Amino acid sequence: MEETPVHYLLRLHPDQEGDQKAVRAKLGKFGLQDEPTNHLDMQTIDALADALDGFKGGVVLVSHDSRLISRVCQDEEKSEIWVVKDGTVTFFQGTFEEYKEELKREIKAENHMASYSANTKREKKVFDTEDDVAKAMAEYTFNLSKKFCKKRGYFTIVLSGGDLVLWLKKLLVPEYADTEWSKWHVFWVDERVVPLDDKDSNYKQTLDSFLSEVPIPTSNIYAIDQNCAALGDAKGAAILYEECIKRLVNQNIIRTYKSSGFPQFDLQLLGMGPDGHMASLFPGHYQIKEKASLVTYITNSPKLPPKRITFTLPVINCASYNLMAVCGEAQADAVAKVFNDDFNLPSARLSADTQAIWYLDKAAASHFFVSMASSSSFLRSILFSSPTNFPSRSDSLSSFFPKNLTCSPPSTPSPLLSVSSIGSRSIRRVGDSRRKLSEARSMATTASQTGKEENKKRVEIFDTEENLAIDLAKYTADLSDKFCKERGAFTVVVSGGSLIKSLRKLVEVDSIDWSRWHFFWVDERVVPKHHEDSNYKLAYDNFLSKVPIPPGNVYAINDSLSAEAAADDYETCLKHLVKTNVLRVSDSTGFPKFDLMLLGMGPDGHVASLFPGHGLCNESKKWVASITDSPKPPSERITFTFPVINSSAHVALVVCGSGKAEPVQMALNKTGSVPAGSVSAEEELVWFLDKPASSKL
Numbered sequence: 180m181e182e183t184p185v186h187y188l189l190r191l192h193p194d195q196e197g198d199q200k201a202v203r204a205k206l207g208k209f210g211l212q213d214e215p216t217n218h219l220d221m222q223t224i225d226a227l228a229d230a231l232d233g234f235k236g237g238v239v240l241v242s243h244d245s246r247l248i249s250r251v252c253q254d255e256e257k258s259e260i261w262v263v264k265d266g267t268v269t270f271f272q273g274t275f276e277e278y279k280e281e282l283k284r285e286i287k288a289e290n291h292m293a294s295y296s297a298n299t300k301r302e303k304k305v306f307d308t309e310d311d312v313a314k315a316m317a318e319y320t321f322n323l324s325k326k327f328c329k330k331r332g333y334f335t336i337v338l339s340g341g342d343l344v345l346w347l348k349k350l351l352v353p354e355y356a357d358t359e360w361s362k363w364h365v366f367w368v369d370e371r372v373v374p375l376d377d378k379d380s381n382y383k384q385t386l387d388s389f390l391s392e393v394p395i396p397t398s399n400i401y402a403i404d405q406n407c408a409a410l411g412d413a414k415g416a417a418i419l420y421e422e423c424i425k426r427l428v429n430q431n432i433i434r435t436y437k438s439s440g441f442p443q444f445d446l447q448l449l450g451m452g453p454d455g456h457m458a459s460l461f462p463g464h465y466q467i468k469e470k471a472s473l474v475t476y477i478t479n480s481p482k483l484p485p486k487r488i489t490f491t492l493p494v495i496n497c498a499s500y501n502l503m504a505v506c507g508e509a510q511a512d513a514v515a516k517v518f519n520d521d522f523n524l525p526s527a528r529l530s531a532d533t534q535a536i537w538y539l540d541k542a543a544a545s546h547f548f549v550s551m552a553s554s555s556s557f558l559r560s561i562l563f564s565s566p567t568n569f570p571s572r573s574d575s576l577s578s579f580f581p582k583n584l585t586c587s588p589p590s591t592p593s594p595l596l597s598v599s600s601i602g603s604r605s606i607r608r609v610g611d612s613r614r615k616l617s618e619a620r621s622m623a624t625t626a627s628q629t630g631k632e633e634n635k636k637r638v639e640i641f642d643t644e645e646n647l648a649i650d651l652a653k654y655t656a657d658l659s660d661k662f663c664k665e666r667g668a669f670t671v672v673v674s675g676g677s678l679i680k681s682l683r684k685l686v687e688v689d690s691i692d693w694s695r696w697h698f699f700w701v702d703e704r705v706v707p708k709h710h711e712d713s714n715y716k717l718a719y720d721n722f723l724s725k726v727p728i729p730p731g732n733v734y735a736i737n738d739s740l741s742a743e744a745a746a747d748d749y750e751t752c753l754k755h756l757v758k759t760n761v762l763r764v765s766d767s768t769g770f771p772k773f774d775l776m777l778l779g780m781g782p783d784g785h786v787a788s789l790f791p792g793h794g795l796c797n798e799s800k801k802w803v804a805s806i807t808d809s810p811k812p813p814s815e816r817i818t819f820t821f822p823v824i825n826s827s828a829h830v831a832l833v834v835c836g837s838g839k840a841e842p843v844q845m846a847l848n849k850t851g852s853v854p855a856g857s858v859s860a861e862e863e864l865v866w867f868l869d870k871p872a873s874s875k876l
């Protein structure tokens with residue numbers, strides 16, 4: 180469009196002139212206020228969609244490249260469909276139904292072509308050991324180096340990280356002594372946006388293990404821009420790396436693929452993660468569908484560190500030769516899915532112009548002959564709906580555009596043991612024999628700040644923390660099954676601390692449909708995601724890295740912002756999810772209603788980052804608040820407020836250890852003003868305690 184979207188809408192709806200300032204403010208940080216929208220990445224698409232949300236009739240903004248709808252309008256007849264294709268906004272002239280039919284046809288054709296491409300060019304060789312794989316990879320690389328150096332005077336090779344850089348040392352043996360290192364040009368298929376001397380840097384790993392041992396000219400080694408790396412500027416690093424590649428294409432060092440015009444590297448040496456990711460293209464992530472850029476960036480990698488740049492799939496698949504080297508049983512399931520054409524896995528989409536070959540050791544190939552069903556349809560990664568519908572998570576194409584879903588309030592799951600109600604609260608003591616050991620009582624309490632709904636509170640006491648973890652896993656899994664069946668999604672909030680350890684048994688539950696989980700934090704420290712104090716890092720290392728929750732369903736804070744800005748940004752994210760029906764809203768409070776909130780408690784009785792005596796305990800309007808004077812370091816944090824916590828359908832408070840026995844007693848008997856005593860839920864609050872934590876009850 181020749182004029183900016185803002186000017187277009189203000190001209191179309193002059194009665195909304197007063198919104199111009201607000202719209203421009205929302206777009207300001209992306210530099211979109213007064214410039215035609217001629218290039219949009221997914222972050223600016225989301226920002227534009229959010230800024231346009233208030234306009235009469237609404238706008239549906241769709242990225243064709245990523246199969247993603249960014250905003251759903253409320254009035255189909257008064258709305259327009261704006262399509263973002265190749266970074267440019269255009270209008271779709273047809274109806275909503277016509278657009279959906281076109282989208283389904285394109286997806287079907289694309290999956291067919293992906294299958295055809297991968298099947299015609301994918302080969303495999305299985306070796307006895309990892310060492311055999313490394314030796315064969317070295318021989319393959321040497322032969323191609325010799326071929327291209329003789330043919331064109333250069334050898335362009337792209338590396339990934341991980342164990343692959345260690346295997347390159349097999350090239351240092353005497354039989355490859357005549358390798359023409361001076362003609363090598365070395366690139367990386369992806370890179371972590373960290374300082375170049377950081378241990379997580381692919382450049383540093385390769386330099387230490389391989390590049391320091393061979394006489395490749397330093398001018399022929401193309402690391403990411405060191406200033407962008409030091410500043411954590413992922414977008415800038417991607418732009419500059421793409422410019423570098425284009426410059427080398429103009430110098431005829433890198434060839435171009437004849438039909439697409441994308442750069443064509445001679446050889447790419449790739450690895451695959453246990454989840455099937457390659458480069459930094461992860462299952463379910465929208466950047467898998469990026470077609471316009473050579474190099475793109477992500478800031479929410481499910482694998483730390485979160486900021487990365489990566490070649491896009493078209494660039495990867497334009498290479499003359501792609502060698503995928505995979506070793507170890509941890510990757511065996513993903514390998515089997517790849518060769519069963521599960522195109523949800525980015526690695527299954529790997530092809531090449533001449534040859535795409537997989538080198539596997541026996542462990543990685545051990546599941547080859549196991550019949551494996553696809554974990555989910557490709558369509559599961561699409562977020563699309565008609566103007567008033569929430570997208571189904573069904574794998575069936577025919578049911579992908581459903582009628583309105585009913586969001587019924589969840590009922591209380593059946594307890595593991597029957598509990599009689601006689602007093603002020605329900606207490607169940609569970610030992611190794613899993614028998615009830617003491618009387619049970621129940622109590623009525625408020626489920627929201629209005630005090631109008633009654634809430635059921637239970638206290639579960641376990642002989643050991645191990646038994647507690649087992650019960651907590653079953654409790655969570657039962658609720659997951661319930662909500663996934665009722666509404667197609669399960670919204671879960673966690674805290675940090677010892678709670679994450681108590682979730683370990685949940686990883687062992689086979690029946691959970693992780694693809695439908697949406698994962699949030701009740702509070703977070705405003706530190707980088709790879710920092711030891713980060714709740715995200717704690718959850719990732721001990722839980723998220725072990726379960727296949729789609730990366731797009733994990734909602735971490737923007738750690739580049741101040742505490743106040745990060746809180747506002749997180750609240751904006753929640754409001755967007757409410758509008759798209761991922762999150763429900765409490766009928767009684769108007770605050771978001773999460774399905775399950777899993778909380779821990781500190782020795783002072785604090786929950787989330789709501790500390791005894793702090794003014795934030797009385798916050799009644801905000802969804803997410805910032806704190807810069809936390810009595811527990813680090814001082815800067817964001818936190819859900821009590822109205823949000825107490826609007827949850829179910830809350831589990833998990834407390835272990837004798838050091839917390841006194842605040843447990845104060846909270847449950849209402850004998851003190853500890854924040855944990857203010858926690859409630861709209862359906863059920865359950866305290867999970869081990870014996871030491873309950874010793875003063």
